[in-house]
Every structure is written in C-alpha cells, then in structure tokens.
Amino acid sequence: MVSVDDFRRKAAEAIADARMQGALERATAKFREGRTRALAELPDADALRDHFKRVRAATLARLAEHLETFEQNALAAGAQVHWCETAEDAARLITALAAQHGARLAVKSKSMTTEEIHLNHALEAANVQPVETDLGEWIIQLAHEPPSHIIGPAIHKTREQVAALFSREVGRPLPPDDVGVLTAEARRLLREKFLAAGIGISGVNVAVAETGSVVLVTNEGNGRMVTSVPPVHVAVMGIEKIVPTWRDAAAWLALLARSATGQPMSIYTSVITGPARAEDPDGPREVHIVILDNGRSRALASPFEEALQCIRCGACLNVCPVYREAGGHAYGNPYSGPIGAIVAPLLFGVEAMSGLPQASTLCGACLDVCPARIDIPRMLLEWRAVEVERRLVPWYERVGERLAAWVLAHPRLLRLVRRLAATGQRLFLRDGQIRLPGRWHPAGERDLPALASRPFRDWWRENA
Amino acid sequence: MQRVALFVTCLVDQVMPEIGIATVRLLRAAGCEVVFPEAQTCCGQPFFNSGFRPEARRLAERTIAAFEPFDAVVAPSGSCTTMLRVEYPHLLGDRPGWAHRARELAAKTYELSEFLTQVLDWDPPRRVAGVRVAYHDSCHMCRLLGLREPPRDALRRAGYDLVEMQEPDRCCGFGGLFSVRMPEVSNAMTAEKLAQATDTGAHVLATADPGCLMQMRGLARERVRIEHIATLLAASLEA
Numbered sequence A: 001m002v003s004v005d006d007f008r009r010k011a012a013e014a015i016a017d018a019r020m021q022g023a024l025e026r027a028t029a030k031f032r033e034g035r036t037r038a039l040a041e042l043p044d045a046d047a048l049r050d051h052f053k054r055v056r057a058a059t060l061a062r063l064a065e066h067l068e069t070f071e072q073n074a075l076a077a078g079a080q081v082h083w084c085e086t087a088e089d090a091a092r093l094i095t096a097l098a099a100q101h102g103a104r105l106a107v108k109s110k111s112m113t114t115e116e117i118h119l120n121h122a123l124e125a126a127n128v129q130p131v132e133t134d135l136g137e138w139i140i141q142l143a144h145e146p147p148s149h150i151i152g153p154a155i156h157k158t159r160e161q162v163a164a165l166f167s168r169e170v171g172r173p174l175p176p177d178d179v180g181v182l183t184a185e186a187r188r189l190l191r192e193k194f195l196a197a198g199i200g201i202s203g204v205n206v207a208v209a210e211t212g213s214v215v216l217v218t219n220e221g222n223g224r225m226v227t228s229v230p231p232v233h234v235a236v237m238g239i240e241k242i243v244p245t246w247r248d249a250a251a252w253l254a255l256l257a258r259s260a261t262g263q264p265m266s267i268y269t270s271v272i273t274g275p276a277r278a279e280d281p282d283g284p285r286e287v288h289i290v291i292l293d294n295g296r297s298r299a300l301a302s303p304f305e306e307a308l309q310c311i312r313c314g315a316c317l318n319v320c321p322v323y324r325e326a327g328g329h330a331y332g333n334p335y336s337g338p339i340g341a342i343v344a345p346l347l348f349g350v351e352a353m354s355g356l357p358q359a360s361t362l363c364g365a366c367l368d369v370c371p372a373r374i375d376i377p378r379m380l381l382e383w384r385a386v387e388v389e390r391r392l393v394p395w396y397e398r399v400g401e402r403l404a405a406w407v408l409a410h411p412r413l414l415r416l417v418r419r420l421a422a423t424g425q426r427l428f429l430r431d432g433q434i435r436l437p438g439r440w441h442p443a444g445e446r447d448l449p450a451l452a453s454r455p456f457r458d459w460w461r462e463n464a
Numbered sequence B: 001m002q003r004v005a006l007f008v009t010c011l012v013d014q015v016m017p018e019i020g021i022a023t024v025r026l027l028r029a030a031g032c033e034v035v036f037p038e039a040q041t042c043c044g045q046p047f048f049n050s051g052f053r054p055e056a057r058r059l060a061e062r063t064i065a066a067f068e069p070f071d072a073v074v075a076p077s078g079s080c081t082t083m084l085r086v087e088y089p090h091l092l093g094d095r096p097g098w099a100h101r102a103r104e105l106a107a108k109t110y111e112l113s114e115f116l117t118q119v120l121d122w123d124p125p126r127r128v129a130g131v132r133v134a135y136h137d138s139c140h141m142c143r144l145l146g147l148r149e150p151p152r153d154a155l156r157r158a159g160y161d162l163v164e165m166q167e168p169d170r171c172c173g174f175g176g177l178f179s180v181r182m183p184e185v186s187n188a189m190t191a192e193k194l195a196q197a198t199d200t201g202a203h204v205l206a207t208a209d210p211g212c213l214m215q216m217r218g219l220a221r222e223r224v225r226i227e228h229i230a231t232l233l234a235a236s237l238e239a
C-alpha cells in the first residue's frame, strides 16, 4: 500500500536525512551528466529515439506473435520456457526448480522482476539462501533494504555506509576511503558463492525472438557468472522485454547503456541461447526462461500501453525532481520514480498504489529524457482520472474540487465567495501573505498568497 | 492596430492583479487594443491536473466560448497557455462540436513574452539598467510549449542583465494540488530552486508563471525577490 500519506511520510524521512540527500544528489547528477554526454556523441540521438519508440510500439502491437516465435526458437535451442500469469505462479515455479535440483544457495544477478515477485522471500521460506551478486543489490541485501533505483539500487547509500556493511560481513574493519579494497573484498566473497550455488537466477534486459536468446547486461561481470557457473540458470522476464530481431536489440542496448549510465555500451553483455552444448567447456545444463505477465497484459490496448515500452534505464528517475528529493523507498515497491508511478498501479492495482500518480508536479522532465519517448505525464493524468472515477481520492477533495469548479463557473458567486474569504484572511495576513499557525498549515513552512484587495476585473472596469 | 483578448487567469485576477495590469500596459504600449472578456474565469487546469475531467471540460467550454470572437488571445502564464493550446484539444478531442472550436482557440493563443517578441517584435524604451535577473523556466512553458527563448529575449530587450541558474528548468515544486498534498517534497524542491537562484547572485528571480511565483514567494521570504516577467517588462516602460 502506498497512499498519499505513505508517500509523504517516507519522503519526509528521506528529506530529513542529509546523508541520503547528499548521496542521491551526487549519484543522480553523475548519471544525468553521463547521459547528456553519451547522447550528444551519437550522430542523431533524437532520430534514434524516434525510431526506437516506433520499434517498441510495433513490437507491442503484435506481442503475442513475437513471444510465440521467441518460445519456439528458445525451445529449439534447448531452453525450457514457462509462462507465468501471476507473481505467485512465478515464485512457486522457481522455488520448485531450486528444490528439484537440491539447491541450497541461489546466486542472483540484477533483476527488478524477481523483486516484483518477492522471489527472495519465497526462496528463503523454502530454505534456499538467495545471494545478490550485483554490487548495489548486494549492498542493500546486506542492509535488509529494498532497492531505491532501477539501475542503481544502492544509489542512496554513502561510501561510509557501504564500508560499514562490508566490514560487518567480513568481520573486520574495512577502509571507507579505499574503493579498491572494498570491491576486492566483495569479489572474493561473491566468488565463493558462485562456486557453491546450485542455481543461478537472473533477469532479462532484452529477449530476441528470432533466435530465442536472452540478453543480460552488467558492469561487473557477475551476470555471466550467474548464468554460466551454476548447473541451472533461470531467467525471469516480463512479457514486454522482447524484440523481433537482433537489429532491434542493438538499438535497445545502445540506448539503454547511454541513457542509464552514459556508457556507449555496458561492460559485459551476455547472450544466452539455450543451455551448454556437448562441445561447450562450461555453462549450465539447464536453462529455464520464465515469461511473466503479472498484470502487464492488462495495459495492452489501454491508455497505459506505452508504459510497456520502458527499458528500465532509469533516466527518468535521475531527472525527476520529486524522486531526487523523496528517494526510491517512498515509492514502496521495486519500481520507483516517474515510470514506477505508472507501472506500480498497473502491476499491483491502483487501489494499492493510489499515492504514486499524485507524486508528481507533471513537470515533464521524464518525457524529455526517455529513450522510448514514453509520455509519462499523460499517463499520470490518466491514472488521476481513474482515481477520481473509482473514488480513491478523499471525499473532501471530491466535494472541494466540484464546489470550486462550480463557483468558478459562476462569476457572481465567485465575487461573493471572494468577499467572504478576503474578510476571513485578515486574521492571518503578514507581509501581504497568509501565514497560518503551525499545525493548521496545509503547506508546511510555506506562506500562502493573500487574495488581492481588488481583483483584476475591478481594475479593468475603471481602466478599460 | 492589433486587437488582443486578455486571458488574465484566475490566480492573477484574484491574487496578483498587478500582473494583469502590467500585461495590459505592455500590450497597449506595444500598440495593441486590449479587450478583457468578462465571462472568463479559470481555464480548468487545476481540475484537469487532478483528474476531475467533467469539471475541467465545463470550464474549458466556458473559456472557449468567451474567447471565440477574438483573433488573438494572450495570457501572462505559461501553464494556462499550455492548457488552452495543448490540453484543450486533448480534453475535448472526442466531443462533437467542441473539438474544432478547441483547435481554433489553440491556434490563436499566445503566452505574453512569446506574443511580445515573436508576434509584435517588441521594442521597448529600455528604461532599466544594471539589474541582474535569473529566469526560472516553468515546466509547461519550456517543455510543452517549447518557449525557452522568448521570455529571455523579452527581458534582454527590456534592458535586464540575464544570468543563468544551474538548472533553470528544474521544477520549482508547485504542481498545483501537489504542493498541498505533499508539502514536504514540494517545499524541498522549492528550497533547491531558491538555492540555485541565489547562487547566481541575481537581484531578481523572474518567471512567466503566476503559479511558480506564488510557490517560490511562499518560501523565499527575504532571501530573493521574485517577480513575474510582466511586471519586470512593464518597468522598462516607466522608471
């Protein structure tokens, strides 16, 4: 549940946390600058984005067909394909796979989708220990926290906090100012996990229908370990993560890395097409691909279809002025920021996520940077209209808005209401603004403007 | 002489009439005949942005009817101009009879600085000098209308020294009802904006939106003077 009040409360905590604010501001600034620079390097970034938007829209228009082609080709390559309608189906299936292979330890690589289906809880309940191997994911796992950014899950943590978490894990103090030592320790610890794991679980950045391949990008190389060291690899993908051809996948990957971190390409790009063949020196014996719906198909042919064009680059989060203050935890689900405010109501129900479409000033910065040019502000407006229709906004707001609209449509009435309000406000005037006593304050510290002593229309009558 | 209908916006009418008065002076000084259709009230944006579509539609239809007889409509507000120009055709797009009228209004509606610089090629007496002004790009104006240059151009024409903030188009935190629903986030955003503005050493922070103005003044208190471009531009006529 994330109501307006829930969002407010968690955001206020983040705002009061100066360290978190500093970390958020630094990290998002770095990503923003990187993105701007990387896109400027392309000969025509805007044309590529237009092209990409068309590719995404065309793919979604024939989604079922592409998924079926993908399945056929993945099966032909020796992978096993599972279709899961709900989060529970998927979590149950993956836990069963782990049990079937007697896995006690599961290594994981960057996957918001497994967060979405609460896979770690399910695994733990079945006595399988999940270990996140993406550095950021591992940090927040050690801190027992949810991710706060789509691509930088630990974006809100300072180096000192990370050093403290790692020190606790290795049982001796590690220097906060030496990133080299910290990463070397992490690598050593995680290597042990890779070798001991019975199953590797990853997300999917993009799936390619023409060869039945799944593609995974990482910057740390943990992705290729997760998908090749354990005997079984499970890849979890939302139904929307698909392109027809490799040419389309190339556009996807070029825009993803540039929009996310400002890299021309991620450091590691792993392509998995079925399990290891007889002649392969290594690789998993079994590859399972989980195709997850979990509410996504409801968006098809709805005003929210565009949301499925998202490639989870996080660019919209980095520019979002609300996200930059509130941080990712305020969104109360794995998908934070502007796109999270659209996607979370889709996946978890707008009743449960009613606060998120309200957590925006509709400034449009997200639309400016999105590589797929997803019109997030327009969909926020759509969600708000749905919330009004389903009576998810408090009754006093509904009454207030309707009353206000009615008064505004009747100039004579407006004149009367205005006169009453102008008299009432005198009690609270200070320096021409209204300053309300502390706990009545609807706007926090902010002063409210006073009604003018004479409206414009009165001036006009005399000066026309 | 060009005949211009003034869309003064509800906030200006009720709270900041000086912006409307300055707008009238500017347009008159630039050689326009100004008309104020008194049937106008609110463009409906607050309702549209909160999801109250029927209410927004009713006010949109009222506004269209009020401005239909005129050749040009000018508003001293980037976001209300956006409502008329971009959102009305969406909002009324599937209403028989109204869709066409909404598009007609959209095609002849201008934001003040845009109208002054791009339609009238305004050439003021430039009576201000030595005043450093930072300009805050309001979101709808710069992103949905693509108007970044006209307000800057107008301020320069009036004689102001323009200085740029670090992120001139970072949202000021207003967002209509958002500022009341989530005051903590809203105020934190405003505080960032004000910090970036004061960093420039500007004497005045200017904006083309009464909403942003109200929001920023609410938190600025003595720290920095915040003005609407209309009142700043009008100052170049008098002084």
Ligand code: SF4
Binding pocket: A150, A259, A309, A310, A311, A312, A313, A314, A315, A316, A317, A339, A366, A369, A370, A371, A372, A373, A374
């Ligand atoms: S909505 Fe666009 S910018 Fe945001 S994460 Fe998705 S693809 Fe990236």
